[in-house]
Amino acid sequence: MSDTEPRTDGGATTIARMRRNLDRMTAEDAGLYVVLIFAAVFYLVPIESGLVTSFKTGTAIIETAPFAPPGPSGFTFEKWQTAIDALLRGMGNSLLYAVPATVISAVVGSVTAYGLTIPTWKKSYKAVVLMLIIAGIFIPYQAVLVPLTQFWSQWAQLDQVLSFVWALGVSNDYAGIVELVITHVAYGIPICTLLFRTYYKTMSDEMIESARLDGATLRRVYRRIVLPLSGPMFAVVLIYQFTQIWNDLLFTLVLVSTESSPAAPVVLILAGLGTSLEGQDFALRMAGAFFAALPTLAVYIFFGEEFAEGVAA
Amino acid sequence: MHRTIRPSSGDDADEVRADGGVVSDGPAADQPTEPDRDATTRLKAALDRRFGSDFMESSVFWLPPFLLMGLFVYGAVIWNLLISLTDYERFENAPDYSDLDFEMYTRALADSGFIDAAVNTLILLVLFTAGTLVVGLLLAILIDRGIRFENSFRTIYLLPMSLSFVVTAQFWLWIYNYNNGIANSVIGTFGLGPVSWLGNQDIVLYAIIFALMWQFSGYAMVVYLAGLRAIPREHYEAAKVDGASTLKMYWRVIIPQLKGATISAAVVLMVFGMKAFDFLYSLVGGYRPPNGADILATKMVREAYANLNWAYGSAIAIVLFAMALGVIGPYLVYEYRRDNL
Numbered sequence: 001m002s003d004t005e006p007r008t009d010g011g012a013t014t015i016a017r018m019r020r021n022l023d024r025m026t027a028e029d030a031g032l033y034v035v036l037i038f039a040a041v042f043y044l045v046p047i048e049s050g051l052v053t054s055f056k057t058g059t060a061i062i063e064t065a066p067f068a069p070p071g072p073s074g075f076t077f078e079k080w081q082t083a084i085d086a087l088l089r090g091m092g093n094s095l096l097y098a099v100p101a102t103v104i105s106a107v108v109g110s111v112t113a114y115g116l117t118i119p120t121w122k123k124s125y126k127a128v129v130l131m132l133i134i135a136g137i138f139i140p141y142q143a144v145l146v147p148l149t150q151f152w153s154q155w156a157q158l159d160q161v162l163s164f165v166w167a168l169g170v171s172n173d174y175a176g177i178v179e180l181v182i183t184h185v186a187y188g189i190p191i192c193t194l195l196f197r198t199y200y201k202t203m204s205d206e207m208i209e210s211a212r213l214d215g216a217t218l219r220r221v222y223r224r225i226v227l228p229l230s231g232p233m234f235a236v237v238l239i240y241q242f243t244q245i246w247n248d249l250l251f252t253l254v255l256v257s258t259e260s261s262p263a264a265p266v267v268l269i270l271a272g273l274g275t276s277l278e279g280q281d282f283a284l285r286m287a288g289a290f291f292a293a294l295p296t297l298a299v300y301i302f303f304g305e306e307f308a309e310g311v312a313a
Numbered sequence: 314m315h316r317t318i319r320p321s322s323g324d325d326a327d328e329v330r331a332d333g334g335v336v337s338d339g340p341a342a343d344q345p346t347e348p349d350r351d352a353t354t355r356l357k358a359a360l361d362r363r364f365g366s367d368f369m370e371s372s373v374f375w376l377p378p379f380l381l382m383g384l385f386v387y388g389a390v391i392w393n394l395l396i397s398l399t400d401y402e403r404f405e406n407a408p409d410y411s412d413l414d415f416e417m418y419t420r421a422l423a424d425s426g427f428i429d430a431a432v433n434t435l436i437l438l439v440l441f442t443a444g445t446l447v448v449g450l451l452l453a454i455l456i457d458r459g460i461r462f463e464n465s466f467r468t469i470y471l472l473p474m475s476l477s478f479v480v481t482a483q484f485w486l487w488i489y490n491y492n493n494g495i496a497n498s499v500i501g502t503f504g505l506g507p508v509s510w511l512g513n514q515d516i517v518l519y520a521i522i523f524a525l526m527w528q529f530s531g532y533a534m535v536v537y538l539a540g541l542r543a544i545p546r547e548h549y550e551a552a553k554v555d556g557a558s559t560l561k562m563y564w565r566v567i568i569p570q571l572k573g574a575t576i577s578a579a580v581v582l583m584v585f586g587m588k589a590f591d592f593l594y595s596l597v598g599g600y601r602p603p604n605g606a607d608i609l610a611t612k613m614v615r616e617a618y619a620n621l622n623w624a625y626g627s628a629i630a631i632v633l634f635a636m637a638l639g640v641i642g643p644y645l646v647y648e649y650r651r652d653n654l
Contacts, residue, residue, distance in 0.1 A: 043472060119370065142633050186384075249594065250590055267591075
C-alpha cells in the first residue's frame with residue numbers, strides 16, 4: 001500500500017527507484033503501463049477539461065483547445081466568483097440535510113444490522129427480512145415518487161407541523177430540508193444495513209457468546225462489544241452515504257422543487273444553472289460543477305479507501 | 314472486556330426487562346409450562362419458539378427501522394400501484410380511489426413515446442451494463458498484475474463515481490459540444506466530423522451510454538478486483554504449469570471464477586442505468602424530453618411533475634419497478650442459495 005504513494009518519500013529517491021524499475025522493465029510491462037496510463041488519461045480528461053475551462057474567458061474558450069489551459073490573457077476567476085455566489089446558499093442547504101441524514105442512517109443501519117446478525121433466530125425468517133431490506137436498495141426511486149409527494153404534501157404537512165420553527169424567522173421552505181432528512185434516512189436503511197451486516201458477519205462470535213452466557217442483554221452486548229468494534233465500518237458507511245445523499249438530485253427535485261427556493265440544495269441550483277443558461281456559458285457551468293463537487297471530491301481524495309470499500313460491498 | 318458485561322453492574326438496569334436474561338438464555342421450550350404468566354410474556358415465549366430464541370429481544374433493534382423503511386419503500390410502491398389505477402392528474406388534491414381501472418396501462422401501450430422510452434431503457438441497460446463490465450474487468454486484470462502505483466491508478470479510475478450525475482453531465486455537455494468539445498476535436502484529428510453528438514437522435518443514446526460507462530467502469534473494476542483477490546494464487550500457477558498462455562489462463566481459469574462478482578456488479582449497474590434520470594435531466598436542462606434518448610425514468614418524472622399526469626406517471630413507474638424486480642428477484646434468490654444473506 002505504501003509503495004503506491006510516491007509523494008510520501010522524497011522526489012529524488014522516487015526518481016532513482018523509477019530508474020531502477022525502468023531498467024528491469026520488460027516489453028510486456030511497458031505495454032501494461034502504457035495501457036494503464038492511457039486509461040487514466042481517459043478518466044481524467046473530462047474532469048481536467050472542465051477544470052481548465054472554468055478559468056477561461058469567453059474568447060479563450062473559442063481560441064484554445066478544450067483540454068489546454070488558458071493563456072495568461074485568457075485566465076479569469078470571474079466564473080468561479082459567479083458560481084460561488086450562485087451556489088454558496090445551496091451548499092449550506094445541502095449540508096443541512098446531508099450531514100444529519102448521513103449520521104442518522106449510519107447509526108440506524110448499524111443497529112438494524114446488529115439486530116439481524118448476532119442474535120440467534122431462525123435462518124429462513126431472518127433471510128426473508130434481509131431480502132426485503134436488501135431489495136430496498138435496488139428499487140428505482142421513480143416507483144415511490146408520486147406517493148412520496150402525496151405523503152409530504154397531504155399527509156404529513158411539515159410546513160404546518162413545524163410552524164413554531166417558522167415563527168423563529170426561518171423560512172417555511174426549510175420544511176423541505178426536514179423532509180429530505182427523513183426520506184434519505186428511510187431509503188438509506190437498506191444499504192447501511194447491508195454494509196454493516198457484511199461486517200458483523202465476520203465478527204468473532206466467541207466474545208459475544210460468552211457475554212450472552214454471562215447474562216448480558218442484547219442491548220448491552222451492542223453497546224459494550226459491537227459498537228466499539230464498528231469504527232472502521234462507520235467510516236465506510238458515513239463516506240458512502242454522504243456521497244450518495246449529497247449527489248442525489250431526484251428527491252431534492254420533487255421535495256424542494258424550485259431552485260429559487262431559499263432551501264434549494266446545491267445540485268438543484270446547479271441543474272437549474274444549466275437550464276437557465278441554455279448551455280451557453282460553459283466556463284460558468286464548469287466552475288459551478290467543481291464548486292458543487294468540492295465536498296464529495298474532498299471526501300473521496302482523503303478517504304478513497306473507505307469509499308472503494310463501500311461501493312464494492 | 315468481560316468485566317463490562319456483567320448484568321449486575323447497574324447502569325443498564327433501566328433497559329433490562331425483568332425476565333430478559335432468563336428467556337434468552339434458557340431453552341425457550343420450558344417457558345409456557347408456568348401457568349401464571351401474563352399475556353405479553355406468553356406471546357413472547359410463543360414467538361421465540363416459533364422464530365428462534367432471540368427473536369423478540371432483537372426485534373427492538375431491527376423492527377422499527379424495518380417498518381420505517383418498509384412503509385417508505387414497499388408501502389409507497391403499493392400506494393403507487395393504487396394511484397396508477399386511478400385517473401389522478403392536474404392539481405387535484407387527492408386521487409379518487411373509488412374508480413380503479415387499467416386505463417393508464419393501455420394508454421402507455423398506445424403511446425409511442427412510452428414504447429420508445431421502454432426500448433431505449435432496454436438498449437441502455439444491456440449496452441451500458443455489458444460495456445461497463447468488460448471495461449471494468451479489463452482494468453481489474455491489468456491492475457491486478459502486480460503493478461506499481463496500483464492505488465493511484467485505482468483512485469483515478471474510480472474518481473468519476475464519486476461525482477454527482479448533475480456534475481458529470483456538465484463535463485459531458487462540454488465534451489460533446491459541437492464547436493469546441495473534445496469529442497469533435499479528437500475525431501477531427503482523424504479527419505472526421507464534426508458530429509452533433511447530443512443533437513442527433515440516432516447517436517445521442519450511445520453518447521450517453523459512453524458517458525455512463527466512463528462514470529461507472531471504475532465501480533465494476535473495484536468489484537472485479539475484490540473477486541480476483543479472492544482467487545487463490547495456485548490457480549494461476551496451475552494454469553501456467555499446464556502451459557496455458559496468459560490469455561487462455563484468464564479465459565479458461567480465472568474469468569469463470571468471477572461469476573459471482575459479475576452477477577452482483579451487473580445487478581447494481583442495471584439499477585444505476587435505470588437511475589440515469591439525474592444525468593439526462595441535467596444534460597437536457599430540465600424536464601424536456603431528451604430527444605432520442607428518453608428512458609422510462611425520465612419519461613415518468615416528466616409525465617408526473619411537468620405534465621401533472623400523476624396517474625400516468627405512476628403507471629410508468631410501476632413498469633420500471635417491474636423491470637427492476639425482474640433483475641433483483643432472481644439475484645436475491647441466487648444470493649440466498651449461495652448463503653450470502
